[in-house]
Amino acid sequence: MKSYTYHTATETAHALIKHLIGMMGREPDKIFYFAFSGGSTPSLMFDIWANEYKKVTPWKRMRIYWVDERCVPAEDSESNYGTMRRLLLDQVGMPEEFVFPILGKCPPEAEAKRYSTLVCSTVPLWRGFPAFDAVLLGAGDDGHTSSIFPGQEHLLSSFHPYEMSVNPYNGQKRIAMTGSLLFTARKLIFFITGKNKAEVVRDILDSGDTGPAAYVAHHAENVELFLDAQAGGNKIL
Numbered sequence: 001m002k003s004y005t006y007h008t009a010t011e012t013a014h015a016l017i018k019h020l021i022g023m024m025g026r027e028p029d030k031i032f033y034f035a036f037s038g039g040s041t042p043s044l045m046f047d048i049w050a051n052e053y054k055k056v057t058p059w060k061r062m063r064i065y066w067v068d069e070r071c072v073p074a075e076d077s078e079s080n081y082g083t084m085r086r087l088l089l090d091q092v093g094m095p096e097e098f099v100f101p102i103l104g105k106c107p108p109e110a111e112a113k114r115y116s117t118l119v120c121s122t123v124p125l126w127r128g129f130p131a132f133d134a135v136l137l138g139a140g141d142d143g144h145t146s147s148i149f150p151g152q153e154h155l156l157s158s159f160h161p162y163e164m165s166v167n168p169y170n171g172q173k174r175i176a177m178t179g180s181l182l183f184t185a186r187k188l189i190f191f192i193t194g195k196n197k198a199e200v201v202r203d204i205l206d207s208g209d210t211g212p213a214a215y216v217a218h219h220a221e222n223v224e225l226f227l228d229a230q231a232g233g234n235k236i237l
């Protein structure tokens, strides 16, 4: 597990964007399969990416998927797909055919199955499972990641690529990437900022058995943490 800590969330977002662009630059003939999480943290990155890195990003070599989605229509402000489309994908003219949203408006169980089939048929397989080049994860202050909340750890050992989960705080249904895909990704990148995440980052760095985010970070093969100082302590780069 490698962690990189920067003074501010903005600096961390810039570093992560450059890291992803660098990955793609090192393999100029490759198509990259990325899965993005939602929530508020990535919005800063999407906004910066659209405004400051539009011309230097090989958008047509990217295939965009989601780690998780709230079961709401795309127009809803809660929609992870809707947020990324508004802040980034529409701003850079990302071709529709390269974007594979989870359909939040569809019945959750059926959509989890549909999306699992879609990912299995479009993302290159490795060891028999779809292997994303990078999965971008966040972490909730309760230790959840990929809409896998504490108490729903069975999703970490599910063989279904995506399953329905439920936000225990408001009952909102979600579609979540499960351990079967999280642990076959070529790289997991956590992007975590804010002082309210300091405890979960300590758990991720120190223990590995407290909550889904820490468990995933400790059991995946190639994990990188992009943190701001508030979340990651003072090991500033």
Ligand code: 6PG
Pocket (backbone or CB within 6 Å): 037, 038, 039, 040, 041, 042, 067, 068, 069, 070, 080, 137, 138, 139, 140, 144, 145, 146, 147, 148
């Ligand atoms: C979601 C996310 C979720 C997120 C964490 C952190 O749909 O909510 O995918 O897993 O990464 O909840 O969210 P914040 O960035 O809003 O703190």
